[in-house]
Amino acid sequence: MSPDRIPVIERIMGANDDLAAQNRRLLDAHHVHAINIMASPGAGKTSLILRTAQALQGRQRVAVVEGDVASSVDTDKVRAIGVPAVQINTGGGCHLDANQLRGALEQLNLDEADLLFIENVGNLICPVSFDLGEHTRVAIASVPEGDDKPHKYPGIYSAVDALVVTKIDLLPWIDFDMAEFQRLARSLNPDIRIFQLSCVTGEGIAEWVNWLLALAQTR
Numbered sequence: 367m368s369p370d371r372i373p374v375i376e377r378i379m380g381a382n383d384d385l386a387a388q389n390r391r392l393l394d395a396h397h398v399h400a401i402n403i404m405a406s407p408g409a410g411k412t413s414l415i416l417r418t419a420q421a422l423q424g425r426q427r428v429a430v431v432e433g434d435v436a437s438s439v440d441t442d443k444v445r446a447i448g449v450p451a452v453q454i455n456t457g458g459g460c461h462l463d464a465n466q467l468r469g470a471l472e473q474l475n476l477d478e479a480d481l482l483f484i485e486n487v488g489n490l491i492c493p494v495s496f497d498l499g500e501h502t503r504v505a506i507a508s509v510p511e512g513d514d515k516p517h518k519y520p521g522i523y524s525a526v527d528a529l530v531v532t533k534i535d536l537l538p539w540i541d542f543d544m545a546e547f548q549r550l551a552r553s554l555n556p557d558i559r560i561f562q563l564s565c566v567t568g569e570g571i572a573e574w575v576n577w578l579l580a581l582a583q584t585r
């Protein structure tokens with residue numbers, strides 16, 4: 367990178383951080399706890415949001431922001447279960463930024479939400495570099511992706527509060543060393559909370575939901 371490009375990037379990130387701080391103040395003013403969910407494509411982000419929203423029904427009010435390069439298929443699925451959802455299409459962008467989230471927040475009634483799930487664009491690299499104004503960061507890793515991901519993408523494992531290992535119903539058929547995977551994740555992030563669950567069988571959902579309920583109490 368040429369030296370004159372560095373200040374440009376610093377200005378872009380500085381502007382993003384300012385907008386993220388504004389988003390966080392807006393969310394705080396409405397007592398909404400926001401969770402930024404990051405994972406590779408196909409890890410099961412939307413499935414986890416759907417399953418979680420159903421488990422929280424009648425206990426906490428949920429809203430969802432869906433980030434995708436194109437389409438509104440995920441937003442349609444969330445709205446179909448009666449949960450308010452706003453789509454952000456990045457038009458090729460590989461991550462959400464704070465300005466995009468601000469536009470989505472303007473379209474939601476924040477007085478009618480307790481927990482906001484933000485589904486980031488499927489990507490393990492740059493989403494973690496852009497603060498959106500969320501309170502909690504969660505990474506999802508699915509069993510079929512393999513147990514070596516913390517080696518390859520240390521940035522995201524280092525930067526999240528919690529890690530959700532999904533599709534554990536597939537463990538009998540896939541060579542995935544759960545103990546080694548957790549050891550790798552904790553070597554990068556000693557304080558990380560790790561959940562193991564299956565949106566198909568429901569195993570592990572209750573523990574994850576109880577953690578979210580405790581987070582919602584802090585809003």
Ligand code: MG
Nearest residue numbers: 411412440485
């Ligand atoms: Mg999705």
Ligand code: ZN
Nearest residue numbers: 460461492493
């Ligand atoms: Zn990106």
